[in-house]
Amino acid sequence: MIEQGYNFAYLDEATKRMIRRAILKAVAIPGHQIPFGAREMPLPYGWGTGGIQVTASILGPADVLKVIDQGADDTTNAISIRRFFTRVAGVATTESTAEATIVQTRHRIPERALREDQVIVYQVPQPEPLFKLEPRRAETERLHALADYGLMHVRLYEDIARLGHIAKAYDYPVMVNGRYLMSPSPIPAFDNPKMHRMAALQLFGAGREKRIYAIPPYTDVRSLDFEDHPFRPIRAPHACALCGSTESYLDEVVTDDAGGRMFVCSDTDYCGERQASAAQEAAE
Amino acid sequence: MSALSPGFADPVLDAQACFRAVLEAMSRPGRVVTAGAALRPPAPLMPAAAAVLLTLADADTPLWSDAGADAEAWLRFHCGAPFAAAPGDAAFVLVTGAPPTLETLQAGTEEKPQHGATLVLQVAGLEPGRGWRLTGPGIEHEHRLAVAGAPDGFIGAWAANHARFPRGVDVVLCAADRLAALPRSVAIAEG
Numbered sequence: 001m002i003e004q005g006y007n008f009a010y011l012d013e014a015t016k017r018m019i020r021r022a023i024l025k026a027v028a029i030p031g032h033q034i035p036f037g038a039r040e041m042p043l044p045y046g047w048g049t050g051g052i053q054v055t056a057s058i059l060g061p062a063d064v065l066k067v068i069d070q071g072a073d074d075t076t077n078a079i080s081i082r083r084f085f086t087r088v089a090g091v092a093t094t095e096s097t098a099e100a101t102i103v104q105t106r107h108r109i110p111e112r113a114l115r116e117d118q119v120i121v122y123q124v125p126q127p128e129p130l131f132k133l134e135p136r137r138a139e140t141e142r143l144h145a146l147a148d149y150g151l152m153h154v155r156l157y158e159d160i161a162r163l164g165h166i167a168k169a170y171d172y173p174v175m176v177n178g179r180y181l182m183s184p185s186p187i188p189a190f191d192n193p194k195m196h197r198m199a200a201l202q203l204f205g206a207g208r209e210k211r212i213y214a215i216p217p218y219t220d221v222r223s224l225d226f227e228d229h230p231f232r233p234i235r236a237p238h239a240c241a242l243c244g245s246t247e248s249y250l251d252e253v254v255t256d257d258a259g260g261r262m263f264v265c266s267d268t269d270y271c272g273e274r275q276a277s278a279a280q281e282a283a284e
Numbered sequence: 285m286s287a288l289s290p291g292f293a294d295p296v297l298d299a300q301a302c303f304r305a306v307l308e309a310m311s312r313p314g315r316v317v318t319a320g321a322a323l324r325p326p327a328p329l330m331p332a333a334a335a336v337l338l339t340l341a342d343a344d345t346p347l348w349s350d351a352g353a354d355a356e357a358w359l360r361f362h363c364g365a366p367f368a369a370a371p372g373d374a375a376f377v378l379v380t381g382a383p384p385t386l387e388t389l390q391a392g393t394e395e396k397p398q399h400g401a402t403l404v405l406q407v408a409g410l411e412p413g414r415g416w417r418l419t420g421p422g423i424e425h426e427h428r429l430a431v432a433g434a435p436d437g438f439i440g441a442w443a444a445n446h447a448r449f450p451r452g453v454d455v456v457l458c459a460a461d462r463l464a465a466l467p468r469s470v471a472i473a474e475g
Contacts, residue, residue: 008296017342020303024340025398027310028454028467030421034398058307060300116312145394177421177469179450197424201311216311216422216469 002090009056010088015039019057019212023203026214031176032144033127038210042084047077048106049207051123052084055104058119058203059085064092066100071108071249071266078106097269107170109191111248111270114200116217122185124206127213129173129183149181152224160229169234175222176215184221190233190249195221238263243274289324291338291362298322302339306456309465314418314427316410321461326354328380332458333404334358340402341365341376348374350381371401378404383435386445389453397450400468408433410459420470428475429464431457442472 007013015037022036041049059065067082069075073095081104082093094100097110104121114120130140133151143149152173159167166172172189176182184192185204195202195215202215215221225231236250241262248270250263265271292298305317320335329351337359341347346368349356359365359378368374371384383405392399415430416439435441445452445468452468466472
């Protein structure tokens with residue numbers, strides 16, 4: 001039931017226009033961060049305020065919304081955001097990746113390949129990939145203008161010199177369309193290859209940091225690496241304990257206080273679908 | 285002066301539908317979408333161009349237009365956008381006749397390329413599947429777009445606009461209630 005007293009999808013129309021203008025410029029300049037006037041939302045920073053504002057600005061009554069938190073549809077954050085949009089926009093929600101037209105995500109890309117008629121909205125805590133190397137915004141803006149990304153190459157090289165490999169398992173920096181260095185948000189490096197030439201439009205919203213950026217469909221997204229140390233996505237060397245998948249990204253779950261643990265798919269919809277089809281096959 | 289024709293019947297949902305159409309067009313350059321079919325803006329303003337400006341322009345975005353007094357009054361009333369004295373001062377430039385050269389419009393800076401203007405350019409017709417060859421982000425292999433009534437020398441001017449990426453102007457081509465977009469990232473070759 002739609003809550004009375006709010007504009008459709010919570011934000012007022014002037015705010016939506018401002019965000020929509022930022023999104024269109026973000027699409028026209030793939031990977032470039034665009035400042036926007038992020039509004040105070042009815043949940044704290046860090047809970048996806050940027051992603052919610054992007055979703056609110058693109059959402060229409062015909063959309064079907066899926067929200068995931070670390071791949072799971074049934075976590076507090078994902079459920080709260082789905083409920084929020086059910087209340088303020090009356091849109092249909094789903095846990096199925098295939099049925100969704102908009103997927104808002106915190107820190108994962110669904111295992112099922114996204115289609116042209118879908119949009120994925122990432123919640124981003126820190127949009128500036130150079131932030132830990134150069135905290136001054138004015139300076140990072142200049143580095144992006146000059147496409148001067150030596151700092152990040154040195155950072156990755158230092159990992160190799162010290163540890164023998166690039167020790168970045170998430171938020172692994174990417175080059176978009178050969179021009180802008182971009183933070184993929186804290187998705188596991190395992191998910192980075194899915195961004196490359198994805199059929200769906202990818203939008204990124206950072207609420208606290210007040211930045212929006214985007215990757216249009218079929219755009220080159222390369223994880224930064226070296227010829228002699230090529231990018232390698234990392235995956236736990238196990239099969240999912242529930243569905244047996246050896247291809248999906250796994251979460252390690254501690255099951256007791258005696259060292260018991262299991263590995264299960266992080267993408268709950270993918271895992272559930274595989275279990276259901278396995279059960280069906282067994283029944284037949 | 286005649287009475288103004290109305291804007292969107294549902295300002296919230298019609299603007300949302302039009303935005304998604306423009307977003308689709310901008311994300312997949314050369315793909316033709318429809319917008320504003322129900323609008324009856326004063327001539328020479330076309331429904332698609334009117335819908336784009338109703339959706340995106342407001343008091344924060346200086347507008348420049350060559351569409352004449354009736355269209356200007358309509359846009360002033362429905363968008364509430366201030367009118368710029370010259371095309372180079374505007375965030376949105378609406379062109380119904382011969383366009384100002386792309387270099388005279390705002391292109392942003394290397395650090396803030398998002399300040400580049402959006403040119404809403406009315407043309408006689410848009411037909412996908414033939415004509416110009418478009419390549420770049422948003423395009424899997426190649427999109428084709430035939431533009432009837434494109435300004436003379438547009439391809440050459442576009443090459444210069446594309447070459448200064450990330451600075452540049454983004455174009456929304458409108459014909460009746462159809463539109464296609466050319467973000468600065470796209471390269472165009474004659475068909």
